[in-house]
Amino acid sequence: MRIVSLAGGIGGARFLRGLRAAAPDAEITVIGNTGDDITLFGLRVCPDLDTVMYTLGGGIDEEQGWGRAGETHAVKAELAEYGVEPQWFGLGDKDIATHIVRTQMLGAGYPLSAVTEALCARWRPGVRLIPMTDDRAETHVVIDDADGRRAIHFQEWWVRLRASVPAEQIILVGADDAKPAPGVVEAIGEADVVLLPPSNPVVSIGTILQIPGIREALLDKIVVGVSPIIGGAPVRGMADACLTAIGVETSAQAVLELYGADLLDGWLVAEEDRGVALDGVRVQAGPLLMTDLAATAAIARAALELAR
């Protein structure tokens, strides 16, 4: 069986670990969000790709959900001593090595997809991980606070401001000119089923769907989504702040409608969201908390069964 899954960071990575357990013989291709990518101190950082890579490769900080297990922060502390900015992004020492390798390869002319493949040669995540695009498509957030109305990088809104300032708009700068990375459209074309994990529907899944050609490639495939909203609240993270920004209610019903019946064939919701419905989409309710690997594998299994 060939499975394609889109993925953001923590939620997507955890779901993928369950999926790998649920379908050990499947060929899984993961299309990762790169809208959150940022250059810090000259180093190219791809938070979502790395979270997927570290989680599936056994290097993730399990408690935190992102970054490396047993991480240290000597470089960050020294950069602060030099007074250089930004100091709000938590770059760990081990993590920095990944960014150094990536930055060098990008500088040598390799596209991000080739770099990601090279990094995965170490991590052996058990899936094929492809960035959504090799082009620069960067999520910016329009806010209006004491410093005035302006667009800031997604990471500044998410990490520095912790999404506490309302987002007036969320824009994927460069989306129009971005092309899917090599292999993305091909993998979708060959897939028996495409899964949308409970990643952020706006700045993770929504971002990937904005790359011209990706949503179109998905339209005639069997696509099953797992709701990131349970009982009116995000399972994890600040998806509500993102949904509010695009005028969508924080509910399993509203996200289902956001994705739409042209994209989705199946929609998994939590027990408390039983009743959610949309013409043309088969909705199924069940346990949706990814409390451990077994529970997560059961969710992935339910998604695959719904696809049949």
Next chain:
Amino acid sequence: MRIVSLAGGIGGARFLRGLRAAAPDAEITVIGNTGDDITLFGLRVCPDLDTVMYTLGGGIDEEQGWGRAGETHAVKAELAEYGVEPQWFGLGDKDIATHIVRTQMLGAGYPLSAVTEALCARWRPGVRLIPMTDDRAETHVVIDDADGRRAIHFQEWWVRLRASVPAEQIILVGADDAKPAPGVVEAIGEADVVLLPPSNPVVSIGTILQIPGIREALLDKIVVGVSPIIGGAPVRGMADACLTAIGVETSAQAVLELYGADLLDGWLVAEEDRGVALDGVRVQAGPLLMTDLAATAAIARAALELAR
């Protein structure tokens, strides 16, 4: 009093600490060797400038003589896990932060002299530290081993091969086109005395003297050198391997002749080298081991007195 001192790495830095103690009211300008500089993993590393900066700024690993006190090596270990080369250079985590700041500033267009000044704003070394040049002048070593005759970067010979393969030639690539960094010639012009610490006479002091204009500026100044050779052996390091490469004996006499009477006015040697002599140079013997700060300050004081 205005003092200019040339400087390499460990030996130069330690001498400078003594000099600062011996002449607390003097304005000291240090012209640092940058021939050993190297770009590793996309990061610009200036080993000698950093050794001077860390030593005088109180951040040096005292036992090792280079690198940061309390250093960790998480980034290096991770880079090795990725299998990227070179793995023979011991980049520490704290040290890497310095290189990140430097690389970013160089990338933004600042010359190395401005970058060094910015880094020193944190370290407050108590001297004005200027690189010998803002241009690229890189020490290469011609060797002939099992892999054939070839020129390698100085650091590869020094650190990876530990100077165990004889150097056929030591070449400062780019020297002809390099200009002294802003302030170098001016500081020499205004100096009451110029000191040559017991740094490596070939790849540290010798390198600085090869930048067109520096040796010339020194010729009509009072210049006093401290012999890096005691009783036929380098006090520290592998100066003998470098001297052999340029056909000079490892002795206080031979280094005195290498520098020459046109450059030197005074030459400090160890007790066991009493008898060393050259027309036009006042030679004085005394204790020359920089065992602690008091001993080092005494050597610096002797050099300053010899200059009078």
